[in-house]
Amino acid sequence: MSEALLSVRNLSKSYGALKVTQDVSIDVAEGQIHAIIGPNGAGKTTLISQLSGQLRSNAGQVVYAGEDITRLDMAARVRRGLARSFQLTTLLPGFSALENVALAVQARAGSSFRFFRPAATETALNDEAMTHLASTGLADRASRMAGSLSHGEKRQLELAVALATRPRLLLLDEPLAGTGHDEAARLVDLFAALKSRVTMVLIEHDMDAVFALADKVSVLVYGQIVVTGTPADVRADPKVRAAYLGEEAA
């Protein structure tokens, strides 16, 4: 088996007697989009929080790029290139799109721009920020206040902010939530284009998007993975049809 970029083994999280995720094991190959789907309350967001380091797991192991990161906090994981995107609160509405991304570049770069003079530092930060705006289709929105962007553009900007951390693996938690048809289609195209640069774990309720984007799909039901496979395998699996897709179609 080729080495996975992310290897999750028997990961579990409980709140008292409530077992929210149980013995979750998945392998995410570099350069792939691995979707995690499942009914409401199945534990998807909890699992993403365990992978990002926002939640401590009760049991199990997370190995990323060959390193056991189970006990690392979120900041340490981000420094290693494992980042989570799509929490609207991370945007600063009163700052321009460019400033939002430049701040994220600065946060990542720390003192590495120190040898530049202040004006040159700003130019270097803005230059890098512009490349992230361009790769998320927002080059022409650079000077617009983040708060004045459309919902879909805000989601693109969140993606640009996440790219500023130079992730190798991005955790995407319902990136299409609340977007209209055209906005969703634009984001799907963006994720497809980014795949060659960044590996992604995707939680998403929009099944058209999941089946268009994902190389692998894992189905989580009551905190447990019931099947992992290609989109075609998962669509055809009777357990999935009963537990999830059937429910959607009903």
Ligand SMILES: Nc1ncnc2c1ncn2[C@@H]1O[C@H](COP(=O)(O)OP(=O)(O)OP(=O)(O)O)[C@@H](O)[C@H]1O
């Ligand atoms: N901090 C918490 N304390 C107690 N129970 C929690 C906590 N966080 C989540 N849960 C419970 O864990 C279960 C799974 O929640 P989670 O948000 O991970 O599911 P989900 O699959 O992401 O759902 P959705 O698709 O609706 O977003 C739910 O029953 C939820 O009520």
